[in-house]
Amino acid sequence: MITKIVSKNFEILNSHTMAVALENGRYASLENLFLQKPREIIDTISQSGLRGKGGGGAHAGSKWQLAADTQGTKYLVVNADESEPGTFKDRQILSKDPHLLIEGIICTCYAIGSHISYIYVRGEYEEFSDILQSAIDEAYEKNIIGSGAQYPLDITVHRGGGAYICGEKSALLESLEGNRGHPRLKPHTPQAESYFGEPALVNNVETIASVPFIVENGAEAYRAYGTEKSPGTLLFALSGHVEKPGVYEAEFGLGMWEYIHTLGGGVKNGKMLKAVIPGGASTPILPAHLVQEAKLDYESLKSLGTELGTGGMILLDEDASMVKALKNLLRFYHHESCGQCTPCREGTSWVDKTLDKFIAKTATTEDLKILKSVSKSMNGKTICVFAPAASGVINGFLKHFENEFLECIQ
Amino acid sequence: MRITIDDISIECEEGELLIDVMLNNNINIPHFCYHQDLGADGNCRMCMVEIKGAKRPQIACDTFVKENLEVITKSENINEVKRSILELELLNHPVDCPICDQAGECKLQDYYMDYGLYESHLTTPKTKKGKAIELGSNVMLDQERCVLCTRCTRFTSEITKTGELGIIGRGDSARVGVAPGHELNNPYAMNVVELCPVGALTSKDFRFKQRVWFLDTSKSICHGCSRGCNISIDYNETKYTREKIHRFRARRNARINQSFLCDYGRLSYKELNNSFKGTSSSIEDLKELLKEDKKLALASPSLSLEQLQAIQTLCQTHNIKLFCLAYYDESFGDGWLKTNDKSANLASVKKLGICTCQEEFDAALQEAELILNFDHTLLKHQEFGNKKSVQFTSTHLPPACGYCFGFANFAHDTGTLINCEGITQKFYATRFRDKNPSLSELLEQLR
Amino acid sequence: MSFRFNQENTIKIASLLNRYPQKKALILPLLWLAQKQEGFISDAAMKNISEFLELPLMHVYSVASFYTMFRFAKNEKKVIEVCRTLSCELNGSEDIKKYIQSNYSDRFEIVEVECMGACSGAPMCTLEGKYFENVTPQKIDKVFNDN
Secondary structure (H helix, E strand, O other), X not given: OOOOOOOOOOOXXXXXXXXXXXXXXXXXXXXXXXXXXXXXXXXXXXXHOOEOOOOOOOXXXXXXXXXXXXXXXXXXXXXXOOOOOOOOOHHHHHHHOHHHHHHHHHHHHHHHOOOEEEEEEOOOOHHHHHHHHHHHHHHHHOOOOEOOOOOOEEXXXXXXXXXXXXXXXXXXXXHHOOOOOOOOOOOOOOOOEEEOXXXXXXXXXXXXXXXXXXXXXXXXXXXXXXXXXXXXXXXXXXXXXXXXXXXXXXXXXXXXXXXXXXOOOOEHXXXXXXXXXXXXXXXXXXXXXXXXXXXXXXXXXXXXXXXXOOXXXXXXXXXXXXXXXXXXXXXXXXXXXXXXXXXXXXXXXXXXXXXXXXXXXXXXXXXHHHHHHHHHHHOOOOOOOHHHHHHHHHHHHHHHHHHHXXXXXX | OEEEXXXXXXXXXXOOEXXXXXXXXXXXXXXXXXXXXXXXXXXXXXXXXXXXXXXXXXXXXXXXXXXOOEEEOOOHHHHHHHHHHHHHHHHOOOOOHHHOOOOOOOHHHHHHHHHOOOOOOOOOOOOOOOOOEEEEOOEEEOHHHOOOOOXXXXXXXXXXXXXXXXXXXXXXXXXXXXXXXXXXXXXXXXXXXXXXXXXXXXXXXXXXXXXXXXXXXXXXXXXXXXOOOEEEEEEEOOOOOOOEXXXXXXXXXXXXXXXXXXXXHHHOHHHHOOOOOOOOOOHHHHHHHOOOOOEEEEEOOOOOHHHHHHHHHHHHHOOEEEEEOOOEOOOOOOOOOOXXXXXXXXXXXXXXXXXXXXXXXXXXXXXXXXXXXXXXXXXXXXXXXXXXXXXXXOOOOOOOOOEEEXXXXXXXXXXXXXXOOOOEEEEOOOOOOOOOOOHHHHHHOOO | OOOOOOHHHHHHHHHHHOOOOOHHHHHXXXXXXXXXXXXXXXXXXXXXXXXXXXXXXXXXXHHHHHOOOOOOOOOOOEEEEEEOOHHHHHOOHHHHHHHHHHXXXXXXXXXXXXXXXXXXXXOOEEEOOEEEOOOOHHHHHHHHHOO
């Protein structure tokens, strides 16, 4: 059931070191890379159907094309600000196979014509960014990157300071420019992101780490996995009430229930499953009966009213309190709102505080109305999707588990 | 190009911001963060409108007009959106309008009345923040009243580039502030009070002195230097006091001062409350005096074109040598609004061909037996020994040995100024007459 | 009180300068170096950074205050962070927090934090930034008593 493309070397001892990485096929794609024109690489990526693996699922090929077609000094920014609750896949790449990421960066930079790359790593991942930095240092020594490399390229690790919102690509770029991590207004026409006014491509760690396989084996080899619209694999992850939590790479399209029971060993302590948050905290919750129908791809989950997100599934067992779980998530959103837009700044705080009354069982029917109306006020009225995501989370809990909230009303 | 807003067809230009088109056409569009001279930031979400063909409401400050755009600003749906945003803005606001100096000119209060949010749904405690914080430069901050529109921080970072103000923290604990141990300190600082759409930033100079609904306003021009910044003079007359000017506010003029004023000009209103309070000398005495030989007149370069013309006519009739010396201060100008030439109307002086030569003036002063000073600061407090002198003054002067005539200052007069860029502008008198006549009326009596 | 970057950090800063198109981008790296050097971000350090980067002091302060990992006061004790987000809470982080609070609050400063990206190792905590996953009272005793 496991398909190892990105995670191929994870179990190998010292896989993060150059010697072991080279023995296990790292940098092998570069030979094939330099035989082709950058344009051909972009075409291959487009044909492979590779989609962004940081949660949004945008087609990588078209983003690359935009960056390549825009005049100016180009930047590749790798988003390693992995902060979505329930998501811990990128850190596996950073710590267990950093050379795969570097290889992917070389491929991507070559394709879009960039010679400067930043890896924005969340501040908390200090241990892992240290491992990554050693790998980068080794790559410089071996002239795989740097000014003496076949394709001259600088890679710089940039540590975040503790802000979930910097995972949003425009907020990340603001942060990388030395500003507060406030998301930018969306452009009115499709265009490349910008870093100090120059074109920038922002891709998630896993997306970039998937590139060498495609460059080495071709688009069709990647398309052999997954579904028509969601080709390839994802580092799906399990946490919460699960017997064997962890990251298990699998192709898109598997049954969620099957994945949980086969790879995760089922619900912890043999209990019944109540619900699954399918792709990181920001995706609407799926009650157990829908988990049985769900397939692990973008389209299936969308049809069930939720999202694939980052593929980080959080399981809640039969005894879990949905009121407590929602309170936990809203406390997170309240803590992480950047504070720029009114609906998000005030809404997340209001819902968080109101949920305290449900926890204390002092809520009134008015409070339940507040949850619903504030959730509505937060949806579709802000610069970025943070507040709409929080709104979707609230709606998901109320849609499937309103009875538990009603029980908390005086 | 034409667009439709609420079924009204409006002419505009491709690429204009929808909110600008609406503001320029006096179409009501609630907004906090957008400001025509600071640009869009998109954070308050108050200016939402429906655009035909768009899935969701859009903010007018980030919508560019295009041919045949159809905009709806009034519908149950859009009202509901605005009501919800407003409810969130007010959530942690202290709603202390009765003791807030902004009441009466507060956007939050205006919109609150428009959208009828009379009942609070809040059942949880409000977030506490700092109150009555002295930021410096006469500016007081109440963080609880702030809607975080960032107009003030954008002003100090993008307009003055002094960067004293910023947002501290994030989420609902985000607040405006200054760096530890620092204060708001730049020659344009008080603009933030006027930029603030709510009662978060108030002026120490003005607050608690007047309720704004008791104020009248006249359109005027700042006389602090040659820039000719457009201002509103806010004044009133109460039962027990004569008319008093309470403040200057910037009046938008995109060509000259946008929406800004320097603090020097803004606070120069105080001089206008210092009009001549003494008894003017007799006109008949003055008529006698004018029969003297060797007469010299010095006019202030900040008098209006009309005043200067009247003086010039008088001088021609009575064979008086007329001079006008510029108020020049090399340390004053800053390359933006403030100019080294602190005369409000030197361009008019030049237009009328009045002599501005210092040497000629000095020589003439030596010779003169009668000196007429029209409000020029150089000679206002000067003693002339055995020469005779007549002061025409718009400000109060202590009793002196010479002759003295008070005349109404520019707040009580209507006139024309030509600024340093050659732009001709009119200013208008307030509703209440000064006890002193206008200079033109005064000179009329000499005919 | 004044602040200067030590020699080691000065060398690091010199090489970082070549990596970014504008100096302003160095705010976060410099804040990190300052915090590493002094244990917190002092007003003097922010002033130094603002002068070096030719940015208003308020900009540096505003940026620093946006991110939760920067401390503006010196910690006398080592810091334990306990994750409280969903996967950890579902696996008993509240009990862990209580255990640490009642046994270690005299020696350590205990802070609750949001998701650290270690959900498969829930519950988890960190000590001076180092991750400890699948923690139990026994494991905590072992690790913390060694520190």
